[in-house]
Amino acid sequence: MLRRIAAPDLASLPSALSNADGTVTKDERERAMSQQHPYVGMWVTSDGHIRQELRSNGRYDEARGSRHSAYQGRYEIKGNHIEYWDDTGFTADGTFVSRDELHHGGMIFKRQE
Known part of the structure; x- marks a missing residue:
């Protein structure tokens, strides 16, 4: 499964994150991405009904009302544009x-701190 999001320059990571052979583990890469990618995190509509978590591993989880994980799938960000591929097959x-x-699906989401 191909997952792409804008990734940080791994060469700029602190040497403490590198293994003895100079490689960076998947967990370390994901931690660095979550700290550096500006769009990873929770996004919520003004009424709180729809909550979308963009995870650092290129996956999203969307809740609607009391329905947790109503939609899940992968996403890809290029510049300020996001593409979604839901696990059930639809795209957005x-x-x-x-x-x-x-702005997604005719709705406005704000970052939740």
Whole structure:
């Protein structure tokens, strides 16, 4: 399964994250990405009904109302554009209009701190 999100420059990671042979483990890479990628995290509609978590591993989990994990799948970010591939087969997209606002599916999501 191909998962791509804008990744940090791994050469810039602290040497403490590197193994003795200079490689970086998957967990270390994901931790670095979650700290550096500006769009990873929780995004919520103003009424709180839809909550979408963009995970550092290129997966998302969307809750709707009391229905947890209503939709799950993978995502890919290029610039300020996001593409979604749901595990059930449908696709969607969205646009980050700022670091704290996502337009997706006719809705506006705000970053939840």
